[in-house]
Amino acid sequence: MDNNSCIRQQADIEQINRCKDTVSELNESFDYLANGLSLVGNSIRLKILYLLFEEKRLCVCDLSDILGMNISAISQHLRKMKDRNLLETDREAQTIFYSLTAEYEKMLNPFFEILDKNKILETI
Amino acid sequence: MDNNSCIRQQADIEQINRCKDTVSELNESFDYLANGLSLVGNSIRLKILYLLFEEKRLCVCDLSDILGMNISAISQHLRKMKDRNLLETDREAQTIFYSLTAEYEKMLNPFFEILDKNKILETI
DNA sequence: TTGTTATTTAAGCAAATACTTAAATACATA
């Protein structure tokens, strides 16, 4: 793993140890948060999330049509986000509607605002 | 691309078209934002960002030691984040210190707060 | 029951990402 055997001569050993402690203490939190952010960090999924933010709810079929993509591909993206609790579903006969969970709607709001701002700028 | 030829029978055509317009209008913004978020959505890079948030500045060598990873791997992560303006550098003799840019320190703050909260919870 | 619509799931492939190794660059000092 570490062949170059680092630690520079003026390194602050106390700082290094403090950081090591922080990292090992928060390790699972980092993994969990990073996993959530990686789901949002994909432009197809970000589009889906934004569309659900604006339209409140949409089904796989609608999203497939809006984004010009295979239903199966969309379904797999939705599944990942549902598994991580970014989305929830609500069945109405054969149609399954997806929507943002309250928690993530709030969490993602600042990013949606950035997108809204862009929209206004470009339409002026 | 789209073999299943969707559009369900009760689809709201106006809604679909409105959504298509939004997506094509904001297309580059989605790509740009998603790219930024995908950088944060990696647990190694998230750890680096959090450590820089707490310690203000660290060099490749320190991070390599703290995270128990190859210097080259860390350097490549740092480069990606510097290219996307999440980080900036500041040379001091042979040592190059990385720090968060003001813009992203502000933008990532809510996530760092989540991590801080966890830290307090676990130490009680 | 049979067929239709809406969706999910599984398997395979292709592209993207992360890590390793080795060589290159940059600065400092003897």
Add this chain to the structure above:
DNA sequence: TATGTATTTAAGTATTTGCTTAAATAACAA
């Protein structure tokens, strides 16, 4: 100028991710 320290870069490999295809499930209607 030669040597050591700090870091980057390039190339190769391995792992992960995303998409396609085809088959499966679920609700409904004839």
